[in-house]
Amino acid sequence: MQKMADERNKNLTSPIARWIEANREAPGFTESLRKLLMYACVEWIRRGTSALLTPEEALSKIVCCCLSEFPVGEWAENPEKYTDEIADFCEKAKILPLPAALQGEIPSLLDLRGVKCPLNSVRSRIVMSGYPAGRTLKIWLDEGSPIENVPGSLIADGHKVLSREKKGDYWEISVVKSDSKV
Structure with a gap:
């Protein structure tokens, strides 16, 4: 139990993780978390291809590509279960190169x-x-x-x-x- 608390505190260095922790009990948290994930997808694709997609289009494309290291579809289905993964992805999407699978048309x-x-x-x-x-x-x-x-x-x-x-x-x-x- 202490290890989980220590891990959570370590992750609170991220502004996104702090936002998640502060808003966990807020009404509409699940939908806000899903939107956060969608906008991270938009930014990742925009950085990698200069394409401007809607949040729904970006999420759709990434889910269709079935990236094993980023099971975004699974996260979007139940975002409250994957808060740490979503926070980590949102931070990484700012710097990670876009996989080749995401550089073409939607599958x-x-x-x-x-x-x-x-x-x-x-x-x-x-x-x-x-x-x-x-x-x-x-x-x-x-x-x-x-x-x-x-x-x-x-x-x-x-x-x-x-x-x-x-x-x-x-x-x-x-x-x-x-x-x-x-």
């Missing part, structure tokens, strides 16, 4: 195999919120609850599911992003 594939329900629906909605309108995204999903739930949540948001195809031990759906601001 047209989102691999959600292994992501548990309901987080696969949450992550697919996060990606679609910043995905270019009219563009098609292929999403890979596990058998069972994911293929039953994810298409329904995307349809409820106004997107169009073009196809569902069984591919061995997983499913591939093709979804067209609606023009709505969902």
Whole structure:
């Protein structure tokens, strides 16, 4: 217990970590933390490519790229659980070079195999919120609850599911992003 307290105090040298600690119990903290993460994504991409993306577009692009060292999709799904990681990422995004995967167009594939329900629906909605309108995204999903739930949540948001195809031990759906601001 003391080790965790010492670690937390060590991390409080960051202004972001201090803000998190001071606002942890504030109403709207979760959404504010998610926005902080999104703006760090914007800054990271802007520094690396000079592209100006909306917070939703930047988050969508980084989540689609599935960077193992920065599981931003996981953090955005449950930001209160990952406050230290988010604070660290926000600081590093100011200086880290942009990975090659983030220097091109937004990927047209989102691999959600292994992501548990309901987080696969949450992550697919996060990606679609910043995905270019009219563009098609292929999403890979596990058998069972994911293929039953994810298409329904995307349809409820106004997107169009073009196809569902069984591919061995997983499913591939093709979804067209609606023009709505969902």
